[in-house]
Amino acid sequence: MTPDFQFPDSFLWGSATSAYQIEGSPTADGAGPSIWQRFAHTPGMITHGDTGDIACDHYRRFESDIALMQQLGMKAYRFSIAWGRVLPDGTGRVNAKGLDFYERLVDCLLSHGIQPMATLYHWDLPEALDNRGGWLNPDIAHWFAEYASLMFRTLDDRVKLWCTLNEPWVVTDGGYLHGTLAPGHRNLYEAPIATHHLMRAHGAAVQAYRALGQHQVGLVVNIEPKYPASGSEQDLAATRRADAYMNRQYLDPAFFGRYPEEMPEIFGQAWPQWPQADMDLIQQPIDFLGVNYYTRSVNRHDESAWPVKAAPVRQSHATITETGWEVYPQGLSDTLLWLKSRYGDLPLYVTENGSAFYDPPVAEGGKLDDPLRVNYLQKHLKAMHHAIAQGVNLRGYFAWSLLDNLEWSHGFSKRFGLVHVNLQTQERTPKESAHFYARVIASNGRELNEPAP
Numbered sequence: 001m002t003p004d005f006q007f008p009d010s011f012l013w014g015s016a017t018s019a020y021q022i023e024g025s026p027t028a029d030g031a032g033p034s035i036w037q038r039f040a041h042t043p044g045m046i047t048h049g050d051t052g053d054i055a056c057d058h059y060r061r062f063e064s065d066i067a068l069m070q071q072l073g074m075k076a077y078r079f080s081i082a083w084g085r086v087l088p089d090g091t092g093r094v095n096a097k098g099l100d101f102y103e104r105l106v107d108c109l110l111s112h113g114i115q116p117m118a119t120l121y122h123w124d125l126p127e128a129l130d131n132r133g134g135w136l137n138p139d140i141a142h143w144f145a146e147y148a149s150l151m152f153r154t155l156d157d158r159v160k161l162w163c164t165l166n167e168p169w170v171v172t173d174g175g176y177l178h179g180t181l182a183p184g185h186r187n188l189y190e191a192p193i194a195t196h197h198l199m200r201a202h203g204a205a206v207q208a209y210r211a212l213g214q215h216q217v218g219l220v221v222n223i224e225p226k227y228p229a230s231g232s233e234q235d236l237a238a239t240r241r242a243d244a245y246m247n248r249q250y251l252d253p254a255f256f257g258r259y260p261e262e263m264p265e266i267f268g269q270a271w272p273q274w275p276q277a278d279m280d281l282i283q284q285p286i287d288f289l290g291v292n293y294y295t296r297s298v299n300r301h302d303e304s305a306w307p308v309k310a311a312p313v314r315q316s317h318a319t320i321t322e323t324g325w326e327v328y329p330q331g332l333s334d335t336l337l338w339l340k341s342r343y344g345d346l347p348l349y350v351t352e353n354g355s356a357f358y359d360p361p362v363a364e365g366g367k368l369d370d371p372l373r374v375n376y377l378q379k380h381l382k383a384m385h386h387a388i389a390q391g392v393n394l395r396g397y398f399a400w401s402l403l404d405n406l407e408w409s410h411g412f413s414k415r416f417g418l419v420h421v422n423l424q425t426q427e428r429t430p431k432e433s434a435h436f437y438a439r440v441i442a443s444n445g446r447e448l449n450e451p452a453p
C-alpha cells in the first residue's frame with residue numbers, strides 16, 4: 001500500500017536562516033563586530049572576497065521577507081540573533097537599538113501568523129570576546145548565560161522555541177581544528193577545549209532559561225549518520241570514531257553527562273579530563289532537540305585522515321550537491337529513528353535540511369526551475385514522514401534556507417535558497433522549490449502523494 005503523506009495537524013512547517021548569512025549591516029546601529037566580520041575581511045578566507053556587509057539586506061528588508069514567508073504559507077521561521085548587536089562588547093553594555101531590531105522582527109512574524117524559533121548562537125561570536133580567548137576561555141559559559149538571559153527577558157513573552165547553539169561540531173571542527181571557518185584556528189589541542197566550553201555554555205543557558213523562561217529550550221546539532229564502507233573490523237572501528245567525533249561528541253554529554261569513549265583514541269594526549277561538575281552543568285534536561293540533516297558519509301579506515309583516521313568514500317551513482325554532499329534521504333529517517341532509540345522519546349525538529357545546486361538565471365516572467373532542489377526536498381520530506389510513521393516524535397521542519405545567502409567560506413557561490421536573491425538588486429524570486437514547498441504546506445503533506453513534479 002502506498003503511504004498517505006499526511007502530517008500531524010500541529011506540524012510546524014517553516015524555513016531557517018542565520019544572522020550573519022542574511023542580515024547585512026553587521027555593525028549598524030551600534031552593533032559590535034563579530035569574528036565573521038573580521039574573518040570575511042581577511043583576504044583569502046572567503047571565495048571571491050565575499051562578505052556579509054550587505055548579504056540579503058534582511059536587516060532593512062525583514063518586513064517584506066516576512067510578507068513573502070506568509071505568501072508561501074510558512075507557519076514558522078527559525079532565525080538567529082547576532083550576539084554583538086545586543087551586547088556590542090559581548091557582555092555588559094546593552095545596545096537598545098540591537099534589541100529593538102529583534103523585537104520588531106518577532107512582532108512582525110507574529111502579526112503575520114508565523115511562529116518564531118530563535119537561535120542564540122549561529123557562529124557570530126562578538127570579536128571583543130574572541131579577543132579575550134573566545135570559546136577557549138572558560139568564562140564564556142557565564143558570558144553566554146548573561147547574553148541568553150537578556151534575550152529571554154526581552155523576548156520570551158513572544159518566542160516559545162529557543163535554541164542555544166547551532167551545530168557546535170561545526171564551530172569546533174571548522175573554527176578550531178581545520179581553520180576553515182572563523183576564528184580560523186588549526187589546533188588539535190584547542191578543539192576539545194572549544195567543544196567543552198561550547199557545551200558548558202549550552203548548559204548554562206538552559207539553566208538560565210529554567211529561571212527566566214516559560215516555554216521550550218533545546219540544542220541544535222548537525223547529524224551526519226556514518227555507515228561503514230565494508231564489514232572489516234578496521235572500517236567498523238573507523239566508522240565508530242567518525243560517529244563519535246561528529247555526532248555523539250555533542251549528544252552524549254548533553255544527554256548522558258559524558259563524552260564518547262572513542263574521544264581519547266581520536267585526540268590522543270590532546271584530550272583533557274574534565275571535572276564532574278562541568279559534566280553536570282552540561283547535562284541539563286532540554287525540551288527538544290533540533291536536528292540539521294544534509295547528508296551521510298560512508299567511511300573506511302585511513303591513517304592519513306587527521307585526526308579521526310576515517311575517510312569518506314564517494315558513492316558511485318549518487319547525486320552530489322554543489323557542496324559535494326551525497327543526496328541520501330534515507331539518512332534522515334535513519335537519523336531520526338536512531339535519536340529516538342539512543343536518547344529517548346524527546347520532541348524533535350528538523351531545524352535545517354536543504355541543498356545547494358546550480359540555478360539557471362531567472363526566466364522572463366519570474367520563473368526559476370530548480371528540479372534537483374525540488375527532488376531533494378520531496379525525498380527528504382517523505383523520509384521524514386516515514387520516521388513519524390515509525391513513532392518518532394517529530395514536531396516540525398525548517399527548510400534551509402529561505403533565501404540564497406552567504407554560505408560562509410564559500411561566499412555567495414553556493415545557493416541554498418528556496419527564494420532566489422539577485423545580489424545586485426536584492427530582488428527576491430521564489431524558485432519552483434518554494435512553490436512546491438508552499439503546496440506541501442497548504443496540503444499538510446498530501447502534495448507528496450502526487451507523482452514527482
Ligand code: BGC
Nearest residue numbers: 018166167170222292352407
Ligand atoms: C549551517 C548553515 C549552513 C548550512 C549549509 C549548516 O551547517 O547551520 O549555516 O549554511 O549548513 O552548509
